[in-house]
Amino acid sequence: MRSTRFCIMLPAALLLLGGPQGISEAPQTIDVVASKFSYSPSEIKLKKGQTVTLVFHSSDVTHGVKLPELNIDCAIQKGKKTEVTVTPSETGQFFGKCAYFCGKGHGSMILQINVVE
Numbered sequence: 063m064r065s066t067r068f069c070i071m072l073p074a075a076l077l078l079l080g081g082p083q084g085i086s087e088a089p090q091t092i093d094v095v096a097s098k099f100s101y102s103p104s105e106i107k108l109k110k111g112q113t114v115t116l117v118f119h120s121s122d123v124t125h126g127v128k129l130p131e132l133n134i135d136c137a138i139q140k141g142k143k144t145e146v147t148v149t150p151s152e153t154g155q156f157f158g159k160c161a162y163f164c165g166k167g168h169g170s171m172i173l174q175i176n177v178v179e
Contacts, residue, residue, distance in 0.1 A: 092114060096125035098122055098167060099167030101172075104174060113148070115147045116145070116147075118145075120139060124138065124139050125171070127161060131156045155175075155176050157173070158174075159172055
C-alpha cells in the first residue's frame with residue numbers, strides 16, 4: 063500500500079517542483095502572419111528571460127522582419143514558415159520593420175514587441 067501512495071504523490075510533487083531535472087519545457091510559440099502591409103498580431107507581449115519561438119508566415123509575397131534589439135533579421139516567404147527563437151534580456155518596446163519592399167504601404171509595416179518583467 064505504501065508504494066501506491068508514493069506513485070500517486072510523486073507526479074504531484076514533480077508538478078509542484080517544475081518537473082524532473084533534465085527535462086525542459088519547449089518554448090512557447092507565437093504565430094505571426096505577414097501580409098501587405100501589416101503583421102498579425104501587430105503587437106506581441108513577451109516576458110524578460112522567457113524563451114519564445116516566433117513562427118512567421120506570409121500570406122502573399124516575400125516579407126521580412128528586422129528587429130536588431132532582439133537579434134531578429136529574417137525573410138518570410140509565402141508558403142514557408144520561418145522560426146526565430148528569442149530570449150529577451152531587456153524590457154522595453156521594440157519595433158520591427160519589414161525587411162523586403164512589398165509595395166506602397168511597406169513603410170507602415172511594423173511589428174511591436176513589448177518586453178515586460
